[in-house]
Amino acid sequence: MNRDRLFWPVLGLIVVSAGYLEVRSAMGETQTWDEGIHISAGYAYLTLGDYSWNPEHPPLIKILSAVPLLFLGLQVHPYDAAGKPQDQVHFGIDFLYHNRRDADTILLAARAVPIALSLAFIAAIGWWVRRRWGTAAGLLAAALAGFDPNLIAHGRYVTTDVPEAACFFFACVLWVEYLERAGTRRLLLAAALFAVAMVVKFSAVLLLPPMVLLFAFAWIRRPRDFGVRRAATAAAALAGVLLVTVVVVYWPETVRCWKARGAPAVPIPAGEATPLTTAMRVLHLPRHTFLTGLNDVVFHNESGHESYLMGIRSDKGLWDYFPVVFAVKSTLTALTAFALLLAAVASASWPTFGSNRNPPSRQRLSAPPGWHDRLRAMPLMAAGLALPPAIYFAFSMSSAINLGMRHILPIYPFLYAGIAALLAQVPWRRTAQVAMLLLAAGQIAECAWIAPDYLAFFNAASGGPGRGPEYLLDSNIDWGQDVKKLVHWLDAHGTRRARIYYFGNAQMSYYGVQEVGWPDPLDQKGWDEIDDYCVVNVTPLYGVYAPLNALAPLRLREPVAKIGWSMYVYDLRKKK
Secondary structure (H helix, E strand, O other), X not given: OHHHHHHHHHHHHHHHHHHHHHHHHHHOOOOOOOHHHHHHHHHHHHHHOOOOOOOOOOOHHHHHHHHHHHHOOOOOOXXXXXXXXXXXXXXXXXXXXXXXXXXXXXXXXXXXXXXXXHHHHHHHHHHHHHHHHOHHHHHHHHHHHHOOHHHHHHHOOOOOHHHHHHHHHHHHHHHHHHHHOOOHHHHHHHHHHHHHHHOOOHHHHHHHHHHHHHHHHHHXXXXXXXXXXXXXXXXXXXXXXXXXXXXXXXXXXXXXHHHOOOOOOOOOOHHHOOHHHHHHHHOOOOOOHHHHHHHHHHHHHHHOOOEEEOOEEEOOOOOXXXXXXXXXXXOHHHHHHHHHHHHHHHOOOOOOOOOOOOOHHHOOOOOOOOHHHHHHHOOHHHHHHHHHHHHHHHHHHOOOOOOOHHHHOOHHHHHHHHHHHHHHHOOOHHHHHHHHHHHHHHHHHHHHHHOOOHHHOXXXXXXXXXXXXXXXXXXXXXXXXOHHHHHHHHHHOOOOEEEEEOOOOOOOHHHOOEEEOOOXXXXXXXXXXXXXEEEEEHHHHOOOOXXXXXXXXXXXXXXXXXXXXXXXXXXXXXXX
16 A cells, blocks of 8 residues: 555656656757758648658657747748758758757757657556556566666657657557457557557557467467457457548648549659559559658668678678667666566466456466467466567568667567566565566666766676777767767867767757868878867768778777767877
8 A cells, every 4th residue: 555655756756857867968969860850851741731851750759849849930941942852961950050049949849749758658657567567566667668778868859769669569568458358448549559650650560460469369368259350340440540540640641642633643763662662553542651651661671771780881781780789788677677587488487467456376377388388378468568579679680771779669668567567476575576676776777877878878798888889880879969068078178179070960060160171091191280189970980871991090099088979089189
């Protein structure tokens, strides 16, 4: 009873603390590479009804993030004087740095929305886990999610990654609750979360395989309750709610397609043809931005994207990329939780995962000896917490787009809910309570260790952020976010002049930094004449998105500073 009374105050403390960390760190960083693109696109959707910008990412988060900007009196100019559209990058730069309000005000106003959504997610996962497995489990899950450096890092940016993780998790667990106890309300809730996930990020299509398999798993256990009629009803609900959601969220685009019905569709270039474009042509589907955006993702995945893993560069994806990401970017607390869950699965010693009403002593924790019987004895919610992240991770390993930890964030809510449920229902109460406290304390300690440079988190076992570039680059550590920190460093050293090789879209001149050019890599005389601080983002330093030899002379030197762990400073000034 006393613990139940403590739930909401402690959960509130977790949410407020996480919010403070997100806001404080967000105020100290400039835009990441993608944020200007997302923010300007969202504002164009709201004010112009033009959904042609950035179709590869669905519009919902961009629209929500642009709502606070409507009160700032901003201008948007997506086309030049001749009516030619700008490219997405320059559109975003122009919107942020050449507008009626300063860039930092625009950026923080837009970031307020994803920050609020990430905090709502922390509260929601705590509430849901508590509803299933009790107060202690709910607080543990909320603490693990609230103080995960990776979730904090991406929860404060105008991107789709953390919102997708939240929608993916709740779509799966609500689907399982529908399978446990049939009901129209439960089905519609699960369908609504699936639909919202699809207009947040297209990778939410990976919800379909685990939802189908979970339905099959439920059918194996209770074939009479899961016949063809129920399957057809569930499929119709998923499709119908998705259709309504797409129509509403893409409303101006939907109206455009409706008015253009019967008109010849603009052909998709032959080089961008995919199985989806073939299906669109055969079924005579309109070139709705939802479909063309989904096609862009398919085409992008088939084409690949430049990536880096432990010195290896590839544009077709590496199967071991995300296993390495999970190993070096996860907190040691998360890895410990994962090991405990694996041990429980290997021994088939899982709790009922069904309710917190039965005391552990009344629950059967040991399944029959055969693996077939063990699987049949596996609680449906246990399968719901294990199967979706496993499938998501397996598909990620086959992807040709290897860009960073942010692409596997959906697995972590399942991990945190799973370990909280496991510890809440094992019969060794004192041991479980101590384990819960140690896991929460460990997560908080690792979060404090990296603050405020959450994007650059690498766990201590991997060597920390200082050794991060030996494993990974790009948005794992360097997304162009540390220009403000560079300004503070330069001011502390009495100058605003430096030679800068920057990976990002923040404008150095906007922040008063005087950039100086670089000599050719083979121009030894030019390099000998350098008399400045040289600042290099670590991604191009290692030859990603830049010629490998462009900064070769600097790789032979030791930096005098690592700003936010993403910008390396070299002192090439002449000694006086």
